[in-house]
Amino acid sequence: MQGLIRNFLGDQRGNIALFSAASISMALGCAALGIDIGKVFTDRRKLQSTTDLAALVAAADINNAAAAATAAATKNSYAANAVVSVERGVYVANPAVAPAARFTPSTGTNANAVRVTMQSQSPLVFGKVITGSDTFNIRTTATATTTGLASFAIGTRLASVNNGLLNAILGNMLGTTLSLSAVDYQNLLSTQIDAFDFMSALATKIGVTALSYGDLLTNNIKLPDVLQALRTANGSNLVSTTLDSVVQAVNGTTAKINIGSLINPGPYSGMQVGQKPRVGVSLSVFDLLSATAQIANGTNQIATNVNLGLPNIASVQLTATVGERPQGSSWIAVGAAGASVHTAQTRVYLNIQLLNLLGLVGLNLPVYVEVAAATATLNQVTCGYPNVSTSTVQLGVTPGVVDAWIGAVTPAQMKNFTSAPNPGPATILQLPLISVTGRAHAAIANQSPQNVTFSYSDIQAQTKKTVSTSSFLGSLITTLLGDLDLKITLIGLGLPIPGLLDTVANALALVIAPVDTLLNTVLSALGVSLGQADVWVTGIRCDGAVLVY
Secondary structure (H helix, E strand, C coil): CHHHHHHHHHCCCCHHHHHHHHHHHHHHHHHHHHHHHHHHHHHHHHHHHHHHHHHHHHHHCHHHHHHHHHHHHHHCCCCHHHEEEEEEEEECCCCCCCHHHCEEECCCCCCCEEEEEEEEEEECCCCHHHHCCCEEEEEEEEEEEECCEEEEEEECCCCCCCHHHHHHHHHHHHCCCCCCCHHHHHHHHHCEEEHHHHHHHHHHHHCCCCCEHHHHCCCEEEHHHHHHHHHHHCCCCCCHHHHHHHHHHHCCCCCEEEHHHCEECHHHCCCECCCCCCCCCEEEHHHHHHHHHHHHHCCCEEEEEECCCCCCEEEEEEEEEECCCCCCCCCEEEECCCCEEECCCEEEEEEEEECCECCECCEEEEEEEEECCCEEEEEEEECCCCCHHHCEEEEEEECCCEEEEECECCHHHHHCCCCCCCCECEEEEEECCEEEEEEEEEEECCCCCEEEEEEHHHHHHCCCEEEECCCCCCCHHHHHHHHCEEEEEECCECCCCCCHHHHHHHHHHCCHHHHHHHHHHHHHHCCCCCCEEEEEEEEEECCCEEECC
């Protein structure tokens, strides 16, 4: 018996057959498992493709993201419940941040991206022996963001074309003397220029064409070069002669401006000078000239006599200073949700000499107004698909805080933007042995941003819309006079003179309307307004949505 066992163990015949049988069984098992794995990968690719599509469709219709994503899933033969979640949020393309961290969930109006998660099961035939389940769960995620961009600006519309006032104010800001006609200003207002054509002409003028728009805007450029570039970029002969005269007037001026305070090209900062994006940035030549003058002025004082031919006003001495825009901001911007533009802080002091009213000779009304920077922020770009004419842009607009006084303000106080003036009483009436002084204050407080929506037709027409603060209604001068505290001094003594204060108050009431007109006209020429801000959208770009990860 032992011999038989020894012989059996020592017999090597048939080993190949045994090994072959075992190998074939293992190979068949691996092949079967491989079929299941291949099926899982195929199903995963299909699910990922559908998830990508759902994210793109949802981002393109971000206000109806969940419904759009579900519809995309069902059209690709998935059940509606395969869409596990649809999250709206904000995507910021910051290369310093890990891709997965660039998306932040948000339900606000600033949402510009959608993250979609889907889940399905892939059936297992052989793999269930290993996993103990008939199916394998697959989960995929995709994030897409919209590429909606808009260009927009802030300022105020010109109340009226008074060439004498405009020549005085623009000339002072540019450090020269202008003598343009009312027709010249009308032509400047009606002629459009492309901001990128202007920047390209500016780069050519200073001889630095081989750089990006962002690099160009870091330069401080001489004012004559800036205005010459404006003249070169202008495509209309209608204003060429006018611009030639402005360029000639500033020749020799050493003032420089930072173009970044004028234009913010946003996502196009890296674009090579000379190239033009598809989003329109068309501006009136006057708006661009006026904004350039404001930046060139810095905190230099504007001092001029103003004659608008208004009733009951003998003469007006204007002193004004235009401050810098908030750091890093500009007058016009191109960007996505979150981009913003600002007006410049502006101070105006009007020393108004009145005609002899109610028998009073030498009546004087000194009015000081400070308008803080107004702000417009791009809240949302809604791109209409497939009909682009249904696209809209929403801005959040906050008019600047206004402080107004009847009082005495010094030139030094006007230029010191680190502290706000607190005017003392001013002389309203000076008679032999008698003086009447007065002081008043009125304020237009800040408020929460007001949302303003621009339709596609508004954008095409560059329609300007006005946002007014709700905390101030009616005439500013009426409000000031209602707060006016008048005092009489007789030969150095405060003594009552029956009826005089009432007469002064009644005389001042006669000039409410003309002084309001005067103030609004002066401020509009400076690009600001009382408790108001004008905003307009110059272009919109809707390229659909793109996957970001």
